[in-house]
Amino acid sequence: MDAAARTSLDKIPILITQRNRTYLPHNLHLPQFDTDAIILDRLRDLLPRNQISSSRFYPQLVGRGFVMQKVVMGRVQVLGLPDVETQATPAEHVHSFKKDDLLSKLLHDSSVPLPSNGRLKDYLINGTRYRQNGVDRVWCLYYKLDGVVASMWALVSLVVSFIVGIAASFGSENGELGLGVGAGLMAVFTLVQSAIIMRNW
Numbered sequence: 001m002d003a004a005a006r007t008s009l010d011k012i013p014i015l016i017t018q019r020n021r022t023y024l025p026h027n028l029h030l031p032q033f034d035t036d037a038i039i040l041d042r043l044r045d046l047l048p049r050n051q052i053s054s055s056r057f058y059p060q061l062v063g064r065g066f067v068m069q070k071v072v073m074g075r076v077q078v079l080g081l082p083d084v085e086t087q088a089t090p091a092e093h094v095h096s097f098k099k100d101d102l103l104s105k106l107l108h109d110s111s112v113p114l115p116s117n118g119r120l121k122d123y124l125i126n127g128t129r130y131r132q133n134g135v136d137r138v139w140c141l142y143y144k145l146d147g148v149v150a151s152m153w154a155l156v157s158l159v160v161s162f163i164v165g166i167a168a169s170f171g172s173e174n175g176e177l178g179l180g181v182g183a184g185l186m187a188v189f190t191l192v193q194s195a196i197i198m199r200n201w
Helices: 036-044 054-066 101-108 119-126 147-172 175-200
Strands: 011-017 022-029 069-079 094-099 135-145
Touching (some): 011 069, 036 119, 069 101, 094 135, 147 175
Antiparallel strands (some): 011 022, 069 094, 069 135
16 A cells, blocks of 8 residues: 555554563554654654663663674564564564664664655555565564674773783783783683674674
């Protein structure tokens, strides 16, 4: 159905990732006369930082930073999308994740300009497809490897390894020992980071 022909009660399903490796469907309402700015605010309200209290969010933020993950928005294919918002979808029913760069930037960066009015609503509607074979294509908020955090992780690892190596050199008055300690610590950091990246891939 063409977007212009839809009624003022338009809504689309969005899956939101949960801590227990399930996805909770949410119906995003798209009234006919809502501006794209209002719709974007409604999307941002679905982010984890706006869904839970600060006392629970900040520990989760630190944890997600350690595993180098960030919430992004993209399209997924889901088998058997529930009709009600209280029924979770198991992770094994959700696949074919495809990040949407525009929506992911709009969610996190208020300086990113909105497309011309009406484009965001049409974009969201056109990105949703219902298939007769039971597999739907819908939007999803999920965690993905954050390249910026990964780069910071690597930089911090390098600096810490260098400082520890220098300290070991001065403490033992043995330059080779300090070099070995620093290199060994860097190898451990690299191994841990590689394991985390492979888990997120």
